[in-house]
Amino acid sequence: MPVQRPRFLTPLLALLAAAALGVAGCGGGSGSPGAANGSLRVVAAEDFWGSIAEQLGGDKVEVTDIISNPAADPHDYEPTSADAKTMAEAEMSIVNGIGYDEWASKLLAASPDEGRTELTVGDVLGLSDGDNPHQWYSPEAVHEVIDRIAADYKQALPGNDSYFDRRKAAFESEGRAEYKRLIEGIEARYSGTPVGASESIFEPLAPALGLRLITPKGFMDAIAEGTEPTPQEKATADEQLQGRQIGIWVYNSQNTTPDVKRLNEEAEAAGIPIATVTETLTPEGATFEEWMARQLRGIERALRKAGAR
Numbered sequence: 001m002p003v004q005r006p007r008f009l010t011p012l013l014a015l016l017a018a019a020a021l022g023v024a025g026c027g028g029g030s031g032s033p034g035a036a037n038g039s040l041r042v043v044a045a046e047d048f049w050g051s052i053a054e055q056l057g058g059d060k061v062e063v064t065d066i067i068s069n070p071a072a073d074p075h076d077y078e079p080t081s082a083d084a085k086t087m088a089e090a091e092m093s094i095v096n097g098i099g100y101d102e103w104a105s106k107l108l109a110a111s112p113d114e115g116r117t118e119l120t121v122g123d124v125l126g127l128s129d130g131d132n133p134h135q136w137y138s139p140e141a142v143h144e145v146i147d148r149i150a151a152d153y154k155q156a157l158p159g160n161d162s163y164f165d166r167r168k169a170a171f172e173s174e175g176r177a178e179y180k181r182l183i184e185g186i187e188a189r190y191s192g193t194p195v196g197a198s199e200s201i202f203e204p205l206a207p208a209l210g211l212r213l214i215t216p217k218g219f220m221d222a223i224a225e226g227t228e229p230t231p232q233e234k235a236t237a238d239e240q241l242q243g244r245q246i247g248i249w250v251y252n253s254q255n256t257t258p259d260v261k262r263l264n265e266e267a268e269a270a271g272i273p274i275a276t277v278t279e280t281l282t283p284e285g286a287t288f289e290e291w292m293a294r295q296l297r298g299i300e301r302a303l304r305k306a307g308a309r
Helices: 011-028 047-060 081-089 102-110 121-125 139-156 161-175 177-190 217-225 231-242 258-270 288-307
Strands: 040-046 061-067 092-095 117-120 194-197 248-252 274-277
Touching (some): 040 047, 047 092, 047 139, 047 161, 092 102, 121 139, 139 177, 217 231, 248 258, 248 288
Parallel strands (some): 194 248, 248 274
8 A cells, every 4th residue: 555645744854944944044045146157046846847947047047956856756755954955045946836845835934035036836826735736737837837937037137038038938939849739739639539547647638638537536646645546446447447448548657556557457458558657857857848748759659559459
């Protein structure tokens, strides 16, 4: 049985929060200068938002990602003392929120700084704990966050509006061109196809692709949160695969619980094409759009294969 992901401040995190307070008290807040090259110090709790922030900011910002290792789980990440210091010294922070990275929000709260710009994705989107936190898989949500990051950069670095407008326009029209083309192509060709997924990470993307996600929501939520699906939810997921009620099966390769492994095997046995997604950027160092485009191509291949059955 998976271990439930913690929803409280662990003893280690409490110590790090105290350390962060000490750092801030020693001049790590708005009284400190920017990065060594004079750019805005930005910290992103996760690399998927950090990649976007870096591309929008260009040479005017210096972005540090707390989580960039594909093996790390942002839900229950245990930050280091270096992470606490980075968060305390940031002039702008980007956290996901929506109950996803509480450790990051608590570190920021432990080192308050009125001069720091704090962007919480959940607040930008009007979402809260209990809503699906994986909004970087929603093209519409990503667009809203892009707008907010660019606006915050303009406010933090007055006099650079045209620079950030150009960076944003280039990212939207060039950087995300293949990403948008793949989404539109999948929706145009495969709209209405029933699909299954191991967890709720795929839930924001499926409707954008026109796909009908029929796996029980409770099953997907449980796998994403590290809890146990109900027997009925498991039975329904099994029936959908064994009865070939879905065209493709999509699973998060960074979270293969025994239930997910069993369902992967059932998909293979039923001849259902499988596509993978991941929670964070893979490989490490990939840009947001490279990562997304690779996953979308995998989904497109699986759908094409399903259509040829």
